[in-house]
Amino acid sequence: MSVALIILAAGKGTRMKSDLPKVLHPIAGAPMLHHAMQTGAALDPARTIVVAGHGADQVQAAALAHDPAVEVVIQEEQLGTGHAVDQVRAALDGFEGDVVVLFGDTPFLQPETLTRMVQARRTHDVVVLGFDIAAVQPRYGRLVMDGDRLVKIVEYKDATEDERGIRFTNSGLIACEAKTLFALLSEVTNNNASGEYYLTAVPELANAKGLKVTAIKCDEAETLGIDSRTDLAGADAIFQARARAELLDSGVTMMAPDTVYLSFDTVIGRDALIEPNVVFGPAVTVESGATIRAFSHLEGCHVSRGAIVGPYARLRPGAELAEDVRVGNFVEIKNATLAEGAKVNHLSYIGDASVGAASNIGAGTITCNYDGVMKHRTEIGARAFIGSNTMLVAPVSVGDEAMTGSGSVITSDVDDGALAIARAPQVEKPGMARKLFELLKAKKARQSRGS
Structure with a gap:
């Protein structure tokens, strides 16, 4: 049966104290909303609908950036979770299948849990996701069970003493x-202290109609919601710990795992070595056997087998390093390809460029790629040698096995095998240094007396 995924993402998140909608605050480099969408995608849903409200334009843009096929429905007034889901009624008119409701601020839900919810739906009309709490907490509604039948969800403030002692609590997720679902939502009222329409009313209404209602259980950690900056920091720490453990288990060596920061989509192959204090931004792939040395920062790049990056290197989006490339300390690579065995060992910027196989880029080299309006490319051939402190003023090319003299400013193409030297002639004035120093010292002395 087809599944429609509804992700509730309309809340403001007042406790975040931010102009940014709560679901757009990042965990491991990606908005919480993207984490929820990624988990939901495991169901291969026929439809994915995000309910936006506060900051709807920003939420819509973020949702579409992750999945161009996503649909966004606006909840103009935030009148409760039941009201939020009901905003999708028109969009799903005529839809034949199940609906699974998720929250955009619950980033750790596992795909396997959603799959179990859908499987339980095959034998029940309504399925709720719950979890056991270790100690009594007034924050959560209680799931009142009779065997495997969910009788109702009762909020802590409305619960009896016996019900408050129940450890099985409500996550808010539902499948139906x-x-x-929409027939039941039509009967939900806002006759409560908050004047809101709650999704939690659905199970009791379903029971009244003789429908089969149940709840399945997941680990409490999966249901962690993010309501504050403290929650956000804690969630990021949880993600990092899990991601590091997974990499270590897969054969990656990290000398100081707690100092390595990973993104939600970081991919690192087995036998790669990651030294301390490395930051991986989004969209980074490091192949097996590569080494990322300490204090390096990578984002939007690909590092091939046997390459060595750092220490103190920066790889920006579009950096593509082939096998056995060397990128050393205080080197920045952006939108550039380095072919097999190329070396940029220190103090250089290579942007909007290609560097051929086995070429050596000397210290202090800069590809001058920006003229203030447009970006231009630099093409360096195979086995070329770029002398230290060379300025390559793009667009320009340096041929195979060509060389530039140290301190050159290269503004024209260099042919294969040629040596290009482009620097002003050295002029020497005998005795001028001593005279200049004497003049400067005398001037300083006069200024000191005057002060």
Whole structure:
């Protein structure tokens, strides 16, 4: 049966104290919303609908950036979770299948849990996701069970003493056949202290109609919601710990795992070595056997087998390093390809460029790629040698096995095998240094007396 995924993302998140909608605050370099969408995608949903409200334009843009096929429905007034889901009624009119409701601020839900919810839906009309709490907490609604039947969800403030002692609590997630869900939502009222329409009313209404209602259990950590900056920091720490453990288990060596920061989509192959204090931004792939040395920062790049990066290197989006490339300390690579065995060992900027196989880029080299309006490319051939402190003023090319003299400013193409030297002639004036120093010292002395 087809599945429609509804992700609730309309809340402001007042406790975040931010102009940014809560679901757009990042965990491991990606908005919380993207984490929820990525988990939901494991169900291969026929439809994915995000309900936006506060900061709707920003939420919509973020959702579409992650999945261009996503649909966004606006909840003009935030009148509760039941009201939020009901905003999707028109969009799913005529949809034949199940609806699974997720929250955009619950980033750790596992795909396997969603799969179990959908499987339980095959034998029940309504399925709720719950978890056991270790100690009594007034924050959560209680799931009142009779065997495997979920009788109702009761909020802590409305619960009896016996109900407050229940450890099985509500996550807020629900799965239900689409027509059944919207029929039940039509009967939900806002007759409560908050004047809101709650999704939690659906199970009790379903029971009253003789429908089969149940709840399945997951680990509490999966249901962690993010309501504050403290929660956000804690969630990021949880993600990092899990991601590091997974990499270590897969055969990656990290000398000081707690100092390595990973993104939600970092890919590192087995036998790679990651030294301390490395930051991986989004969209980084490091192949097996590569080494990333200490204090390096990588984003939007690909590092091939046997390459060595750092220490103190920066790889920016579009950096493509082939096998056995060397990128050393205080080197920045951006939108550039380095072919097999190329070396840029220190103090250089290579941007909007290609560097051929086995070429050596001397210290202090800069590809001058920006004229103030447009970006231009530099092409360096194979086995070329670029002398230290060379300025390559793009667009320009240096041929195979060509060489530039140290301190050159290269503004014209260099042919294969040629040596290019482009620097002003050295002029020497005998005795002038001593005279200049004497003049400067005398001037300083006069200024000191005057002060």
